[in-house]
Amino acid sequence: MESSNQLIAGIGLAGTARKSRWPARLDFIQSGTGLVLALFMWGHMFFVSTILISNDAMWTITKFFEGYFFFGKSYPIMVSFVVATVITLLVVHAFLAVRKFPINYRQFTTFHGHMKMMRHEDTTLWFWQALTGFALFFVAAPHVYIMLTHPELIGPFESGDRVWTGHYWPLYILLLLAVELHGGIGLYRLAVKWDWFAGPDPAATRKRLKTLKWALTVFFLALGFATLAAYVKIGIAHAPDYGKPYVPAALQAAPQGVNK
Numbered sequence: 001m002e003s004s005n006q007l008i009a010g011i012g013l014a015g016t017a018r019k020s021r022w023p024a025r026l027d028f029i030q031s032g033t034g035l036v037l038a039l040f041m042w043g044h045m046f047f048v049s050t051i052l053i054s055n056d057a058m059w060t061i062t063k064f065f066e067g068y069f070f071f072g073k074s075y076p077i078m079v080s081f082v083v084a085t086v087i088t089l090l091v092v093h094a095f096l097a098v099r100k101f102p103i104n105y106r107q108f109t110t111f112h113g114h115m116k117m118m119r120h121e122d123t124t125l126w127f128w129q130a131l132t133g134f135a136l137f138f139v140a141a142p143h144v145y146i147m148l149t150h151p152e153l154i155g156p157f158e159s160g161d162r163v164w165t166g167h168y169w170p171l172y173i174l175l176l177l178a179v180e181l182h183g184g185i186g187l188y189r190l191a192v193k194w195d196w197f198a199g200p201d202p203a204a205t206r207k208r209l210k211t212l213k214w215a216l217t218v219f220f221l222a223l224g225f226a227t228l229a230a231y232v233k234i235g236i237a238h239a240p241d242y243g244k245p246y247v248p249a250a251l252q253a254a255p256q257g258v259n260k
Ligand code: HEM
Pocket: 044, 045, 048, 079, 082, 083, 086, 136, 140, 143, 144, 147, 153, 154, 155, 158, 159, 160, 162, 163, 168, 172, 175, 176, 177, 179, 223, 224, 225, 227, 228, 231
């Protein structure tokens, strides 16, 4: 008979060794990066949607992040540093998430079959989260890359030009749908997993959380599409002057220190 103290690959000595804590740690890092990204996304949607207030409001937010109101001069590179941090979080989060994807067609069909048979809503939600997460690999990449490499091209006209004449609007429709569904489901699953807002009746808590999740998703999708429509409108009107940056009326006489 084999000894119970034999070495099991990757685990240690059977019977004597503790199980590895790494799966739990990796799970925690995946949840943490997801939470930070979801909170970032809420902020991002509000900042970008300032275009719904006015061109000047969006310009002011942009220049704020470029340090213009602190240094009296714009440093778009400051935005690149933020983008680099967000990209790092995205890469870590995605790298850890692929551990949970079905790794071959057989696994996928088995999961899909179980999902259809069980009709368990939370399992179906997981499927959509995995699918939209996979889509985000592709649809988020062009956006974060252009933000990283051309942070100086953010502004009412600059963004409108990119969205319309630069043909980014189809990408943004897909990106918006993917990120809002993915983030909404992700936050809901985090709340269930870590017992946030838990009440005495777990079924009632889940129902409440689900309502909140859909309310947030609908809100951010509505805000996102209204914002996108505003950039499209500006982009169409500005197409004949493509490439000309926005300068607020108050600064048109003396655009000192503002980039371009
Ligand atoms: C720090 C990194 C980021 C910056 C500075 C940034 C900035 C912007 C800006 C300025 C726009 C307006 C359109 C444009 O100028 O092209 C925009 C739009 C958008 N961004 Fe980002 N973004 C960042 C990261 C992300 C990430 C990580 C996602 C999702 C994974 C995302 C999703 C979107 C979507 C969906 C739109 C379309 C606008 C809408 O419909 O509301 N962004 N972003």
